[in-house]
Amino acid sequence: MKKYLLIIIVAAITAGAGFYGGTVYSKSVSASSASGRYAAMQGGLGQNAAARRSGSSAGGFTGGTITASDATSITVKTTDGGSKIVLVSGSTNITKSASGLLADLSVGKNVVITGTANSDGSVTAQSIQLRPDMPPSTTKAQ
Numbered sequence: 001m002k003k004y005l006l007i008i009i010v011a012a013i014t015a016g017a018g019f020y021g022g023t024v025y026s027k028s029v030s031a032s033s034a035s036g037r038y039a040a041m042q043g044g045l046g047q048n049a050a051a052r053r054s055g056s057s058a059g060g061f062t063g064g065t066i067t068a069s070d071a072t073s074i075t076v077k078t079t080d081g082g083s084k085i086v087l088v089s090g091s092t093n094i095t096k097s098a099s100g101l102l103a104d105l106s107v108g109k110n111v112v113i114t115g116t117a118n119s120d121g122s123v124t125a126q127s128i129q130l131r132p133d134m135p136p137s138t139t140k141a142q
Helices: 002-054
Strands: 062-069 073-077 083-087 093-095 110-117 123-131
Touching: 062 083, 073 110, 083 110
Parallel strands: 083 123, 093 123
Antiparallel strands: 062 073, 062 110, 073 083, 110 123
């Protein structure tokens, strides 16, 4: 009888130690993989934020002011002084405070475009968002 009681106690201690060790290991693996995912996400956000500030195209993201428009494309002057030709079609999602139309893409409008960068430097638009006019910045460089 004492032999069985000793086996049960040893088994309970072993199971408890195994469970505790597993939870500690799980927490360490989750924390390190979560911090790795966070760092990777921040790196991607940093690249996209830099592209938004410059108005350039990064991964199909383009922003700026429309300088020309026709039935199949618009030309956007980016805030860094460059320009991009953006290909549009009837399936391009154009948004503003309400859904927009190709006719809403007129010269002088501020836009943000997401799409696919093409090998010739143009962008095929998947979505275009019309942005309100931004007042000129009044902050001075320090």
